[in-house]
Amino acid sequence: MIFSSLRKKLKDTSISRKLYFTIGIMAVLVVVELTTLGVAINTLSAVRSFVEGEALWSKSQKDAVYRIRIYSSSHNEKDFQAFRQFLAVPLGDKKALIELSKGKPDFKIAKEGLLAGRNHPDDLDGMINLIMRFSDYYYLRKAFDIWEHADVEMQQLIPLADKMHDMIRSKNASQSEINQVMDQIEAINGKLSQMVDGFSYTLGEVSRWLERTVLKVLLALSLTIGTISILITISVSRGIEKGIKAIIDGAALIKQGFFSTRVQVYSNDEIGVLASAFNDMTVALENKIQELKSAEESLKKERDRAEASEKVKQLFLANMSHEIRTPMNAILGFARLLEESLTDKELQEYIRVIIKSGDDLLVILNDILDFSRIEAGKVNFEMQSFNLKNTIDSIVTMMEPKAFSKKIKLKSTIDKQIPKIIIGDSVRLSQVILNLVSNAIKFSENGEISIAIATIDEDADKIVVECIVKDTGIGIPLEKQAKIFESFEQATTDTVRKFGGTGLGLSISKQLVELQGGKIFVKSELGSGSEFHFTLPFLKAKNGQLKRALDHENGVEIIHTPGKSGKGIRVLVVEDNGINQMLIVKVLQKREFEIDVADNGMTALDMLKGKEYDIILMDLQMPEMDGYEATRLIRNLENNKKGVPIVAMTAHTIKGERERCIEMGMNDYVPKPFNIEELFDKMFNLVKNRFDETSII
Numbered sequence: 001m002i003f004s005s006l007r008k009k010l011k012d013t014s015i016s017r018k019l020y021f022t023i024g025i026m027a028v029l030v031v032v033e034l035t036t037l038g039v040a041i042n043t044l045s046a047v048r049s050f051v052e053g054e055a056l057w058s059k060s061q062k063d064a065v066y067r068i069r070i071y072s073s074s075h076n077e078k079d080f081q082a083f084r085q086f087l088a089v090p091l092g093d094k095k096a097l098i099e100l101s102k103g104k105p106d107f108k109i110a111k112e113g114l115l116a117g118r119n120h121p122d123d124l125d126g127m128i129n130l131i132m133r134f135s136d137y138y139y140l141r142k143a144f145d146i147w148e149h150a151d152v153e154m155q156q157l158i159p160l161a162d163k164m165h166d167m168i169r170s171k172n173a174s175q176s177e178i179n180q181v182m183d184q185i186e187a188i189n190g191k192l193s194q195m196v197d198g199f200s201y202t203l204g205e206v207s208r209w210l211e212r213t214v215l216k217v218l219l220a221l222s223l224t225i226g227t228i229s230i231l232i233t234i235s236v237s238r239g240i241e242k243g244i245k246a247i248i249d250g251a252a253l254i255k256q257g258f259f260s261t262r263v264q265v266y267s268n269d270e271i272g273v274l275a276s277a278f279n280d281m282t283v284a285l286e287n288k289i290q291e292l293k294s295a296e297e298s299l300k301k302e303r304d305r306a307e308a309s310e311k312v313k314q315l316f317l318a319n320m321s322h323e324i325r326t327p328m329n330a331i332l333g334f335a336r337l338l339e340e341s342l343t344d345k346e347l348q349e350y351i352r353v354i355i356k357s358g359d360d361l362l363v364i365l366n367d368i369l370d371f372s373r374i375e376a377g378k379v380n381f382e383m384q385s386f387n388l389k390n391t392i393d394s395i396v397t398m399m400e401p402k403a404f405s406k407k408i409k410l411k412s413t414i415d416k417q418i419p420k421i422i423i424g425d426s427v428r429l430s431q432v433i434l435n436l437v438s439n440a441i442k443f444s445e446n447g448e449i450s451i452a453i454a455t456i457d458e459d460a461d462k463i464v465v466e467c468i469v470k471d472t473g474i475g476i477p478l479e480k481q482a483k484i485f486e487s488f489e490q491a492t493t494d495t496v497r498k499f500g501g502t503g504l505g506l507s508i509s510k511q512l513v514e515l516q517g518g519k520i521f522v523k524s525e526l527g528s529g530s531e532f533h534f535t536l537p538f539l540k541a542k543n544g545q546l547k548r549a550l551d552h553e554n555g556v557e558i559i560h561t562p563g564k565s566g567k568g569i570r571v572l573v574v575e576d577n578g579i580n581q582m583l584i585v586k587v588l589q590k591r592e593f594e595i596d597v598a599d600n601g602m603t604a605l606d607m608l609k610g611k612e613y614d615i616i617l618m619d620l621q622m623p624e625m626d627g628y629e630a631t632r633l634i635r636n637l638e639n640n641k642k643g644v645p646i647v648a649m650t651a652h653t654i655k656g657e658r659e660r661c662i663e664m665g666m667n668d669y670v671p672k673p674f675n676i677e678e679l680f681d682k683m684f685n686l687v688k689n690r691f692d693e694t695s696i697i
Contacts, residue, residue: 025228032221036214060089061089064086067080067082068083068164068182068185092113093147094155096111097147097148110128111124111128146195146202154192167181335355381516392451408447410451413451418454424536428512433451435505436509440471441471451467453467463539466533469532470532475529516536519535520534569594570614570615571588571617573588574597576619601625601630613641614645618647618666619650621651
């Protein structure tokens with residue numbers, strides 16, 4: 001009925017209006033769909049914010065209990081104050097929830113509470129809107145009820161902790177009485193852990209409900225858009241076809257000489273006008289061209305928007321990498337210092353667990369960044385000449401300690417037919433082999449891992465090699481072998497629980513191999529180990545390239561410095577982060593370097609003008625003046641100080657950062673978290689021309 005009435009109205013409407021109407025209806029429906037999608041994304045983002053907030057809440061609660069537990073035995077006031085500080089996050093969240101539960105909440109107070117709970121400022125509005133709009137929804141109400149009960153339980157910790165504090169300060173209570181109070185705190189901690197699990201599970205239900213709802217709405221809108229578009233298109237096209245056919249038939253009759261022929265006008269649109277004036281056809285054609293241009297412009301804007309979105313994602317990943325690597329630098333650095341200092345074997349084992357966990361986190365971070373670059377098509381391959389044997393030997397040297405810790409023998413063989421120097425991307429080759437060897441070590445309890453490189457094809461300019469990484473590990477079920485190269489896939493769920501990992505390593509390796517024109521596959525039998533095969537093409541080095549590569553190998557002298565002293569070497573550390581300052585100073589003090597510290601590039605420049613330094617360790621991202629500008633100004637000095645060696649130390653590890661540092665005038669680059677021995681090697685190599693061997697040993 002409605003469609004029939006609409007068709008009658010369109011009959012006497014101009015073609016341009018019909019087209020505008022059609023496009024308008026589609027545009028309105030698309031806007032509705034995009035609006036729905038936007039609301040859904042914002043809501044899911046808010047749920048994600050609560051998940052992150054819950055993680056912060058849980059961590060602070062556990063850290064607080066951990067500190068009060070230490071305090072119960074150490075009686076150190078610093079531990080009690082640390083307990084109070086860790087409570088700031090749960091108390092801030094509680095303040096926000098109480099305020100938002102009011103009939104007329106003060107959103108400023110609520111935001112202050114969420115900020116105190118260490119929630120990101122950009123997430124606050126979304127979190128508040130989620131509470132205000134959807135708080136009556138079953139799962140959200142359930143989640144917030146759990147939150148309120150958790151706050152009540154958390155509140156009970158404070159008087160118990162204060163009681164313990166008073167007992168310890170009075171020195172009248174026995175350790176047994178203190179332990180009784182601690183037992184009450186542990187009981188509350190147990191309840192809180194269960195509540196946190198319940199809160200996380202409930203938020204998961206919220207997320208799944210939103211996903212289902214959004215999919216249903218988007219599907220309904222898509223079907224509506226498609227149906228209406230088809231019906232309107234059919235109606236309009238039939239009317240136009242009927243009018244044109246009448247004009248063609250009339251023109252044919254006129255051609256035959258029937259000049260009295262009159263073309264029947266079926267409508268008052270351009271087709272009707274065309275019966276008496278062909279100029280209207282030109283107008284219709286121009287309108288059509290304009291519409292095509294509009295469609296092209298719209299597509300261009302969509303493309304630009306997609307490219308901008310990709311840039312934002314890449315920037316986010318770079319910033320995420322920097323913000324994670326900065327604290328990880330301190331965590332791993334101090335952990336390694338502790339490992340060297342401690343004599344208690346149990347404590348050393350704890351420290352090794354911390355170091356391993358930190359290293360695993362960095363592997364995961366690098367996997368995510370590589371995966372993102374590959375997904376965005378941002379991977380570039382450097383065609384450089386390199387020594388294949390040296391590359392494989394470096395991999396074996398790097399992985400041997402990890403293999404040795406599990407009593408696994410690691411060996412390598414290279415086909416003698418392969419030229420000593422070949423041209424390709426040695427970094428990406430190393431990345432693939434390291435991924436495969438790391439997996440082999442992870443999934444093997446003992447036995448042997450071998451790396452074999454062989455020639456499978458060769459001509460005058462190119463050579464194709466096959467690399468086989470073979471282990472004696474747990475093997476892979478046949479039905480899972482086709483899936484392990486997919487993103488976020490592992491052999492079994494038991495594998496994830498037992499060995500961890502992101503499931504990205506093999507996916508990244510596969511894509512890196514295939515992007516270079518190679519292939520990768522696996523042969524495996526459950527319980528008998530696995531063989532990972534991949535092929536890669538490389539160019540053969542020409543005479544000039546071969547000579548330069550060999551000259552470079554023979555001319556580079558690398559000083560390895562285990563245990564060497566830096567006594568007499570003056571180092572300027574330029575770092576704005578206090579924790580990282582402390583770490584670098586402690587590391588350098590162990591080698592007896594003379595150290596000064598600057599908080600930013602401007603201060604460093606002033607200190608360099610007033611004092612001689614043999615080397616500068618330069619952070620890049622600092623207030624007032626960053627490391628790039630400081631380096632530029634140092635290199636522009638008009639005295640011999642402009643040549644002081646500068647080593648960049650930064651958590652920025654995106655591709656091209658090292659090259660940018662060298663281009664800006666720095667001598668070398670050390671990513672955070674830094675390897676202590678690698679740092680010392682680079683420092684001693686850079687200052688070796690200023691000191692003879694006796695002054696640095």
